[in-house]
Amino acid sequence: MDKKNEAITSRDVDFAKWYTDVCRKAELMDYSSVKGFINYLPYGYGIWEAIKEFADRLFKEKGAENVYLPSVIPMSMFDREKEHVEGFAPEILVATIGGGKRLEDPLVIRPTSEILFSDLYKHLVKSYRDLPKRFNQWCSVVRWEKTTRPFLRGSEFLWQEGHCLFETEKEANDNALEMLEVYDRIGRECLAIPFLKGKKSAHETFAGAVATYSIEALMHDGKALQAGTTHYLGTGFAKAGGIAFQGRNNALETPHQSSWGISTRLIGAVIMVHGDDNGLVLPPMVAPIQAVIVGIKSQDEKVKEACRGLYEELKRAGIRVKLDLDPSKTPGWKFAEYEMKGVPLRIEIGPRDIESGLSGLAIRFSGEKRSVKLNEIAHQIPLLLREIQEGMYLAAKSRLEASIVDVETLEELKATLEKGGYARMAYCGEEECELKIKELTLGGTARCIYQENVEGKTCPVCGKKATVVSYFAKAY
């Protein structure tokens, strides 16, 4: 690996600063002049486009259909959903003037679209024959945030929100679990991120939901990041929204609902799971540039010809490839630059490589260098990109697994969470004990709970019988 990029703070010195350095220097985003809102630049937006394309294909395979609903919600409709309003009211942006006139019914800029989907379904769903409905929307949402952080928390972000209706509880809950599996697959095959996945504790369940499931990623600093959630919402939202259908026995029934969402937060997860002190490290599946060809003595005609030929060949093979023959920068500068931008694979071609028929390849994530026969590169690269993708996933998986420590006492729990990573511990599952744990550990929360291996164990807080095993961690 080339020497440390001085423009970026080391992770162990200041992880938060390292993170924003990477976001800025790699040109993923830029702060906009609108406070709390960012500009998604091509290199950052390109990651989102790759995630979106991958996810959208999987959603459609599961029967999801895309729609687009209004970006605003009349305040009168918003106010109807009490529980919902309480959760979102402090962070809404409200339009009060339209076409130069004061609006009688102000419009809330969509923070999430439960209300609008309910309103749509009320019109579309009349009979069990109209079910199931599996609508999904790719859009932006606005939530008025005081403290912001690129991709992790901001006043506007991009996401998808799936809102589905089913005849029965089983179908709706199964859908929430099925989409959790889809999210897990997005992590595995696209982001190279292994997720801890499972049910949320009562305390962490979405307001109004019967059950919330989540995928959790482990960041380099040992903190967890909730990377997506799916919910089985029961019939509460549907009842409040006045949705009813004629069932198979002619009686009027209320449909069961599920919802699921992932957002541009996943870009933050990719940065913090894979990045290192030299900057970004991107898995090939989401990398806007999968391979860069750097010409050494780039004005040499033979070098130009060899580089261009390879560039065209890789492009034809569907690789997202960049050719750099810019004579105004040194190869060393370029190497550091493409490392900082996390390009998975760098190919160096100079006069000596052409003479020897061997070219140098540098693999970003492992720092490994290889010599490959020039006339075999085009054939090798797709295989190598797959190898990198898998290698990154397995490396992250080892780190995740190594971070899990079994604990039984509050002292052990506290010590483990201080170091970072997950502490696996049985407890009673009650909100009260969870809050005490959070206080004691300065922020440790139950990330996912599992109803297994609790036999004979007790809750270290209240001393009652343990009902669940939880993975505790500090989280973003």
Place this chain on the structure above:
Amino acid sequence: MDKKNEAITSRDVDFAKWYTDVCRKAELMDYSSVKGFINYLPYGYGIWEAIKEFADRLFKEKGAENVYLPSVIPMSMFDREKEHVEGFAPEILVATIGGGKRLEDPLVIRPTSEILFSDLYKHLVKSYRDLPKRFNQWCSVVRWEKTTRPFLRGSEFLWQEGHCLFETEKEANDNALEMLEVYDRIGRECLAIPFLKGKKSAHETFAGAVATYSIEALMHDGKALQAGTTHYLGTGFAKAGGIAFQGRNNALETPHQSSWGISTRLIGAVIMVHGDDNGLVLPPMVAPIQAVIVGIKSQDEKVKEACRGLYEELKRAGIRVKLDLDPSKTPGWKFAEYEMKGVPLRIEIGPRDIESGLSGLAIRFSGEKRSVKLNEIAHQIPLLLREIQEGMYLAAKSRLEASIVDVETLEELKATLEKGGYARMAYCGEEECELKIKELTLGGTARCIYQENVEGKTCPVCGKKATVVSYFAKAY
């Protein structure tokens, strides 16, 4: 062709009613509970997804890079651009409350993003080495409209806006012309719509632009629809936005700007160019369902087997295919339904077809029926879809060409525009004469102008020497 679908008003009886009937009955959209805003349903949104995918690929081939900028613009920034504000002020939606507090600087919900792109470029562009910049954004915009019409005019629509910066006037104007060609290609190869394309008259030029170019489609009722525009903006916007760069000779220079956009209005164009009295007629490239397999006696095991086999085969071939074995509806009902939804190709398979080894194909746009060997269908369909796509384009092209009438006097102009279609006429090119023509013809406007074949001709309004030939039409 099967008999007229009674649920839809005839085009010649009431074209406006026919249009909304088709939008609703074919489930392209639904009116939402937010006044002026529509719900894009899967079948309508699917058309937009197909257009977007096709267009995005072409844009990227031309060097465009996608970004995402904030959905709100501070009023203080908005007010800075005088000319711009005048154009958009009457139709903006303004947020005044955020996080429960009154905003000191209210936020305009983005009606278009010139201001935000300028603000971004001001930070990104410092030297001629940073140019050109070709950023594009896919997003929704809000414009407070009093009268709305699905896809044609509404308080919110989906679009793309390309905003580009160049060193020279030539590059920027060339980009506006190049993107006009791209839009034309989208019409030809994706929408099966031939466009009239060219420059706008002074009167129809975008406020603040040096030149506006547009693509214009001819609707069935003889009216033109502006389907997309590209602009050469000169240096005015860049100057107002404070964008400057160090030129090749070290002097500070102002970049030249272009912009270009198409929107969900194109869905309206597809409906009104191709639709007929039985409903929608979709070109295969944008059809969410390209072919439907309808089983006749659909509960017959052999029919099921044959239908499912073909369905899987077509799916593997990348065809967007639907299989309908629903026993609760008659084949006749289904035929009318899929016709109304504009599915390009219908394949009927019943016990007799299996016996004879021949299956019936119905082509939506021509009404033609064909018998094809069952074991050759899977191979035939991709070819047939291409044939349909091309046939629809050529048919629309014939209609467009037949609608163009050369006229020389105001009487001829008026008579031609009353019938519908384009009147081609030389005139002086001055705004004053254009306004008189609009008044006299009850709404006729110059759609595109060309600086050719004007020798010896005079303007029929003012009597001065003609400088341009214009295609006049009434327009949406």
